[in-house]
Amino acid sequence: MVSGTARPASLSMLFWAFNRLALQGFGGVLAVAQRELVERLGWLSREDFVEMLSIAQVLPGPNVVNLSLMIGDRFFGLRGALTALAGMLLFPSFIVLGLASISDALLQHQTMAGALRGMGAVAAGLIIATGLKLLPSLKRNPLGRAWALLLALAAFGAIALARTPLVWVVLGLGGIGMGLAWRRLSRDDGDEPA
Template sequence: MDEPACLRPPNARALFTAFTLLSLQGFGGVLGVVHRELVERRRWMSESEFAGDWAMAQVLPGPNVCNLALMYGWRQFGWRGALAALAGLLCAPALLLIAVATLLVSVDQLAPVRGAIGGMAAVASGIVAGAGLRLARGLGTHPLGLCGAWGVAAAALAGLLAARLPLLWVVAAVGLPSCWLTWLRLRRAPPASAP
């Protein structure tokens, strides 16, 4: 199934605005919000583009969503786009964090506050799980095939959750071989015909 053509942000200011708005929606993590805003709502990225960029953002050092914002912004408008996307992602939440941290210093031992923080942790887990399921939709078009892609995902989860391996080891043991196998499959695939 072919993915619909993607739109392009009109300018770096639009990137700043979009990343500011999505950062203000991302309580407990912004992966689900970023996907919804960039892929579903604004149609600035396709499912496969988002999955590829998110995979790269995951293995690079630093915060995943910041890596994604930098890569996407750079591709759209060079250094201006990268700076606009990253600034949009960080400015408003940083100001909110300073305000909330200032408030929490005086009330963090109160039982209702501790209960609210615990409840937010559960919501954050659900947001991450939902985003993971949305990303899984793109596995059907992966060069390793659906079973191969799910096998790689299962091996990574087993390494992280069951064996409790450090992320770097899982990337080396599962990620690098799967990248190599994907590259081999792509080399063997016939070239795509021009539309």
């Protein structure tokens, strides 16, 4: 998929990169993942990140966990996938279990409940900022920016305004998007000289 990007030098580098990524991402790891994997480490181009994230979002499970599996597999095969997954989940699991054991006591305080609501707003802002940052990568998308934005607006409208269940949005608009991309790609392949 990509050529000329950096790669992790070892499995331990892969583990600690995903561990650092997971520990920074309270309320949403996507913005941190894009910054770490594309901008700081250079393991993926923006276009590759968007492609892999698209696949990760369709698969069952959390999208960044799926992304860690795909990136680990890309560089080190099954060992890399398991190492990236361990980096993503090991220490954060201990933190979550520890916080869960004291959460009743913490949530009794209005200050803590307010802080959690504030973190939710920050997480939403980070996701919007990441989407805007990745917007230029749609220039190379087979659909083009206009169709991609139209489908994104339709998805927003279907979910947020019409309250359509996510499975129907993914099947309906996802199917339309795949069909349009397939049509555009097959037409472009037919235009190339043999």
